[in-house]
Structure formats: C-alpha cells, structure tokens
Amino acid sequence: MVQHIRPTDSTSCFNLQSRHIGSIDLNDPSIQLTFYRSKDCLGAPTRILQPCTHPTKLMMKARSVAIKRIRRISTEQGF
Secondary structure, three states: OOOOOOOOOOOEEEEHHHHEEEEEOOOOEEEOOOOOOOHOOOOOEEEEEEEOOEEEEEEOOOOOEEEEEOOOOOOOOOO
C-alpha cells in the first residue's frame, strides 16, 4: 500500500492507513518524520528519521506519523 502525505502546517500529524511500514521515500531534505505506535501522535516516538533524500528501507510498525519542517542553520558568517 502506498500512502502520499503532504504537510500543511509547520508540524502535522497523520494517522497511517497501514501499521506495517517497509520503506520511506522523502523528496524534501528539510523534513523530519517521527513515527508513533499510537494514533494521533500521542506517547513516546517509536522512531525519528532525520532529513535524507534517498529511499530508506524500514521494517517497523506505527499507527501515526508527525511531519516537521526543519530550517537549516547556515554556518556562513556574513560580515
């Protein structure tokens, strides 16, 4: 089963259609995913995925996911 999710706010929570997660494909390097075993993103997170642009294979169970947009901090100093 494929589920497409797009964040609407700076932080969004989505209940998943299937509990079994096999792989994740992110197309935005400024997105962080946090998976929860409970619905509505309550309780302790099961797994947190940091931003990446390549497909990631996972074998886990989760009922909801929180999507958070992360702002990159520039290390360049403008004088």
